[in-house]
Amino acid sequence: MDVKQAGSSLDSLISSFNTRIAELQELVIARNMYPASSVTDLKAVDAALKAMELQVQAIKDRLREETLAIPKAKKLIEASLRQQKKLQSMSVHVPERTTFSNSEINNRSILPEASNQLPGFGPLKPEEPVATHKEKKGRSSPPLWYITAAELDSLSSYMRGRLTLDKVNAAINDMAAYADSNSQLITAPKKKLAENLWEKALELRDIAMTESIKGKHFFLETDMKGPSLKLDNTGKAILTVLRHLGRISETRIGHHRVIILSKPQT
Secondary structure (H helix, E strand, O other): OOOHHHHHHHHHHHHHHHHHHHHHHHHHHHHHOOOOOOOHHHHHHHHHHHHHHHHHHHHHHHEEEEEEEEHHHOOOOHHHHHHHHHHHHHHHOOOOOOOOOOOHHHHHHHHHHHHHHHHOOOOOOOOOOOOOOHHOOOOOOOOOOOOOHHHHOOOOHHHHHOOOHHHHHHHHHHHHHHHHHHHHHHHOOOOHOHHHHHHHHHHHHHHOOOOOOOOOOOEEEOEEEOOOOOHHHHHHHHHHHHHHHOOOEEEOOOOOOEEEEEEOOO
């Protein structure tokens, strides 16, 4: 049963009890018109009514508690789904474990000894460990595609404003630093990350896996905290200039505004 069905059932049950309570209230009015002390037969009815009133009140209290617990249960379900998504994202980055059969292990241990006994052959060198794809490729540094004075002068005075060549290129340095920091968070194992960074690392990994971002250097708008590029009017003007000159592109993924470092068109 989902939350909507549970809520509908509770509403129906509460309505039924409210109808019953109204009937009991009418009986109470009738009881007050004819006190139980004056009519012997009404004493038992009076006791039964009081007992039923207590039971109804207890049921209403219980229903109120269950109704208040529904939002908490819904939040718990949502948290569980988020945790499941995080675990699925983590499983993508866990390398598969290589296993060997007993015969393969025995062959590996016998072959070196046999080769040492063959005449005319020197001892075989230990097998060099094969570098993984990540070790071969490495993590490339974010590019630094600075703008030239000619490019800045080619902009309209309205777009250029008070921006200088040094200020814009300093912002490019900041963007490369943001992208490099995000790249390190994406590839870092959990044990090397502070607890407050693990949540961001998972978000960055999800963003990096999207088709429009995969294989590119990027940073988030919320990363713009200086020293040269900040989320203020000057920072927004610099982003406009760099986007116009083809140094960056932007996209929105979820609630994040993502800035991608782009190679300028030659």
